[in-house]
Amino acid sequence: MTPLQGCLLLSCTLFSVGLAGALSRSNAILVLLGIELMLNAANLNFIAFWRYGPSPAPGSVNGVIFVVFSIAVAAAEAAVGLALVIAVYRHQKNIRLQEANRLKG
Numbered sequence: 001m002t003p004l005q006g007c008l009l010l011s012c013t014l015f016s017v018g019l020a021g022a023l024s025r026s027n028a029i030l031v032l033l034g035i036e037l038m039l040n041a042a043n044l045n046f047i048a049f050w051r052y053g054p055s056p057a058p059g060s061v062n063g064v065i066f067v068v069f070s071i072a073v074a075a076a077e078a079a080v081g082l083a084l085v086i087a088v089y090r091h092q093k094n095i096r097l098q099e100a101n102r103l104k105g
Contacts (some may be wrong), residue, residue: 002049002052003052004048004049004052004053007044007045007048007052008048010044011041011042011044011045011048012041014037014038014040014041014044015037015038015041015042015048017034017036017037017043018034018035018036018037018038018040018041019034019090020034021033021037022035022038023035026096026097026098027095027096027097028084028085028088028095028096028097029085030080031097032082032085035077035081036074036078039073039074039077040074043061043070043071045063046063046064046067046070047063047064048064049063049066050063052064058097058105072099087100
């Protein structure tokens with residue numbers, strides 16, 4: 001098995017665990033955690049293809065730039081998601097997603 005295949009296998013496993021966690025949990029924090037795992041799996045793919053894939057030019061850092069932007073988006077998503085969870089908790093005193101439908105207008 002090549003290092004690229006190993007990285008892709010690890011990334012696929014992380015993505016699958018994150019997807020299963022995001023779809024099967026009723027707790028909003030655990031759903032956000034699953035989404036973060038899926039984003040980290042995508043980041044691992046970017047780095048693996050940058051490191052082990054064919055490079056168009058020596059010294060090209062395109063994969064790293066994608067990862068930096070992806071980490072910035074993940075941080076913003078986590079901040080907004082946690083702010084929403086805190087707002088729902090203050091209103092309902094729980095963070096179960098099944099009971100969040102009472103917020104509909």
